[in-house]
Amino acid sequence: MNEDLKYLIDYRRGKIVKGLGIGCSLDNNIVFKRGQLNIILGHDNVGKSLFINWYFLNLALKHNLKFAIYSGENKTSYIFRDWIQMLAGMKFTELGECDIVQLYERIKQHFVFIPNNRLYKPQDLFEKFEQSKCDAALIDPFTALDREMSYDGNYRFLNAARELVNYTGMTLYINTHPTSESGRAGNLYPPGHEWNGHIKAPLKDHVEGGKSFLNRCDDMFVIHRLIKHETMKYYTMINVEKIKDLDTGGKHTNLNEPILCEFNNGFGFKVGGVDPLQSVRIKQKAVSNAFPAQTSFDDILSFSEKIKRMNEQNNK
Numbered sequence: 001m002n003e004d005l006k007y008l009i010d011y012r013r014g015k016i017v018k019g020l021g022i023g024c025s026l027d028n029n030i031v032f033k034r035g036q037l038n039i040i041l042g043h044d045n046v047g048k049s050l051f052i053n054w055y056f057l058n059l060a061l062k063h064n065l066k067f068a069i070y071s072g073e074n075k076t077s078y079i080f081r082d083w084i085q086m087l088a089g090m091k092f093t094e095l096g097e098c099d100i101v102q103l104y105e106r107i108k109q110h111f112v113f114i115p116n117n118r119l120y121k122p123q124d125l126f127e128k129f130e131q132s133k134c135d136a137a138l139i140d141p142f143t144a145l146d147r148e149m150s151y152d153g154n155y156r157f158l159n160a161a162r163e164l165v166n167y168t169g170m171t172l173y174i175n176t177h178p179t180s181e182s183g184r185a186g187n188l189y190p191p192g193h194e195w196n197g198h199i200k201a202p203l204k205d206h207v208e209g210g211k212s213f214l215n216r217c218d219d220m221f222v223i224h225r226l227i228k229h230e231t232m233k234y235y236t237m238i239n240v241e242k243i244k245d246l247d248t249g250g251k252h253t254n255l256n257e258p259i260l261c262e263f264n265n266g267f268g269f270k271v272g273g274v275d276p277l278q279s280v281r282i283k284q285k286a287v288s289n290a291f292p293a294q295t296s297f298d299d300i301l302s303f304s305e306k307i308k309r310m311n312e313q314n315n316k
Helices: 003-014 048-063 076-088 097-108 122-132 151-168 212-216 277-282 299-316
Strands: 037-041 067-071 111-113 138-142 171-175 219-224 235-243 259-262
Touching: 037 151, 037 212, 048 067, 048 076, 048 138, 048 171, 048 219, 048 277, 067 076, 067 122, 067 151, 076 277, 097 299, 122 138, 122 151, 151 171, 151 219
Parallel strands: 037 171, 037 219, 067 111, 067 138, 138 171
Antiparallel strands: 219 235, 235 259
16 A cells, blocks of 8 residues: 555656657657556558567667567567668668677667467466566567467456566567458548558557457557558558556557658668667678678677677676
């Protein structure tokens, strides 16, 4: 009960801790808060994982957070390739090999990947998340789990997820897909609209598994992209559908006013013209910064371990 009274007094004195932002206008609507259960919704192939991974990279580097990721559909090596390119602000193929190793080690210290060579039952995956001692975790996507596909099964899963975040203080993100209905003709922009014929973003009620996900989560946002539009395909749209606690930061987006995130040539998104990764980038050298052709992979690994030890020493 003392915790309740402390909260009331802190609230009255304006001492409630706000969520963490990444340094752009996205922070007006979405912030990182500890001990939350958050749902991400979006159609397939709109770039949900790319956006989520970019967002996590910002949080990790700016606030020294650590993430545990279960990616059931994407190879870890592909994710690191995208991260390295984003952090370098250069095309991956233009980077020197030494830079690639240094960037890899810099990023790796913030992320733990759960092997995706098997399907996990939710409780088994939650145990691995807890053992990781990370600040946050991601299930990408929910359909990659060995789960019970029923209304009651969804509630059991969500109750277990809620127990995990309450017990550990970890924040859990769950990437989900919408129902088939959301992709049918009735969910296309109508004639006369500037995006006539393109599919609309799913509504929050379209989440696969029903409203149990919306009912049990803290925050929920929808990621969308007009993948066949000549110009809009380069913009990821974010609709914030639920913020449980407005006092600690974040707010809903207005109807038909999504947050627009520019693709930025694959170097991480720009929001409102701001590239939030710019503040944590270290200028990289040109492609000439490469290992000699005769360098063995074992020697490259030794160099990587040296960089890892240096990073660990610097973090002490």
